[in-house]
Amino acid sequence: MKYERQALEFHSDRPQVYRKLCQLCRSDMARGIRPNMRSLWERARIELKVIGMNDHFHSTYSRLMMAQEPDMKGIFVLRRPSTKRAA
Secondary structure: OOOHHHHHHHHHHOHHHHHHHHHHHHHHHHOOOOOOHHHHHHHHHHHHOOOOOOHHHHHHHHHHHHHHOHHHOOOOOOOOOOOOOOO
16 A cells, blocks of 8 residues: 555554544444544544644554454445556
8 A cells, every 4th residue: 555654654653643533433333323434534633633644544544443443343444455557
């Protein structure tokens, strides 16, 4: 994935983003709402006011949360990485 390394560096430097995303996700789940990472990402951006929350990082966070949080396994709909190359 093109941005995965940068996203993981961002995650390492700013663990509060992961914690906030998990909190928002669990809040949605508790209310019976299927979480959408794009929506969670924007809500976290507003609440945390963290510099550097690149829009391309949320796919890495989706995968990370589903891998590390048992209650979130399979919660996000993922697209397959594009195999197209720019000409």
